[in-house]
Amino acid sequence: MVISFLSALLILAGLVFFLGAGVGILRFPDFFSRMHAAGKGDTLSTLLIIAGFALYQMRDLGDSEASVSAVLVALKMLVIIAFLYIASATSTSALAEAGWEDGNDPVIAPKHENRLAGPPESRTAAADLNRNSTHDSQP
Amino acid sequence: MTFEHFSIGVGVALLLLMIPAMCRIVMGPTTMDRIVGANMVGTKTTVLLVIIGVIFGKVDMFIDFALTYALLNFTGAIAAARYLRHKGRRGIVLASTSEESVCERA
Numbered sequence: 001m002v003i004s005f006l007s008a009l010l011i012l013a014g015l016v017f018f019l020g021a022g023v024g025i026l027r028f029p030d031f032f033s034r035m036h037a038a039g040k041g042d043t044l045s046t047l048l049i050i051a052g053f054a055l056y057q058m059r060d061l062g063d064s065e066a067s068v069s070a071v072l073v074a075l076k077m078l079v080i081i082a083f084l085y086i087a088s089a090t091s092t093s094a095l096a097e098a099g100w101e102d103g104n105d106p107v108i109a110p111k112h113e114n115r116l117a118g119p120p121e122s123r124t125a126a127a128d129l130n131r132n133s134t135h136d137s138q139p
Numbered sequence: 140m141t142f143e144h145f146s147i148g149v150g151v152a153l154l155l156l157m158i159p160a161m162c163r164i165v166m167g168p169t170t171m172d173r174i175v176g177a178n179m180v181g182t183k184t185t186v187l188l189v190i191i192g193v194i195f196g197k198v199d200m201f202i203d204f205a206l207t208y209a210l211l212n213f214t215g216a217i218a219a220a221r222y223l224r225h226k227g228r229r230g231i232v233l234a235s236t237s238e239e240s241v242c243e244r245a
Contacts, residue, residue: 004142011145015152018183022159025179031171034163042179049149049186053193056142069199076202080185083209091178091216098224099171 007056014048017041030107031099039092046084050077143194150190157183174219181212 024037054077057070160183163176185205192201 008142008145011149015149015156018153018156021179022156025163025176026159031169031175034172035175038160038175038179042182046182046186049153050189053189053198056193057198073198073202076206077189080189080202080206080209083206083213084182084185087209087213088182091213091220094217094220095171095175095178098220099169101224102169102171104169104171 003055003059007052007059010052010055011049014045014052016045017048018045021045031104032096032106035092035096035099039088043084043088043092046088047081050081050084054078054081146190146193150187150194153183153187153190170223174216174223178212178216181208181215185209185212 018041021037021041024041025034028034028037054074057074057077061067061070157180160176160179164173164180167173167176185208188201188205188208189198192198192205195201
């Protein structure tokens, strides 16, 4: 009973994190911050929800008959968790790099300058480019 | 309330919380935004397959589907990233300080 309560708590925590990821992917202004929200919130919520179900599979471990199958299923869920823990971060990194090379620019406040764009003597041209290319993503 | 009813509620909540990602797929200004939204929906489909297994009482079958779907989702995201990375600023690395990078961006 307490294991069911703990797994329900894990699953609800995962839903809260997924709500945060959904709000972030809908409301953030540019591609990289949306990538940030999607990568972190999506990964953590998936890990928490699957860990909750894996904990629920282990609830009647004392019984000798069904325990082997339950442990095998929980182990496969842990394999999914370990795979997603690596693969989601990898795909987030690859998609962010591809988004940069595809021509996405971060939205930068006017008092700051785009330090990724080039050397200091050419930052004004880079700032012009930045302002011209991100006008569609600003409200 | 049994755990199966709770699982059905969690599945419906996941489906409702997928709606922002689907909105980002529909109205995302660039292609990469759509790919990020599709990746998020695919990751949550993995969780939904596990939930379907719990509801039907066949977790040992549906967990293999979930694992396969996670692998396919990761492969699709990497393939899309590799396909789209050479379309725009060709040959410009991140945080480049060379002079010709700015000229090439223009």
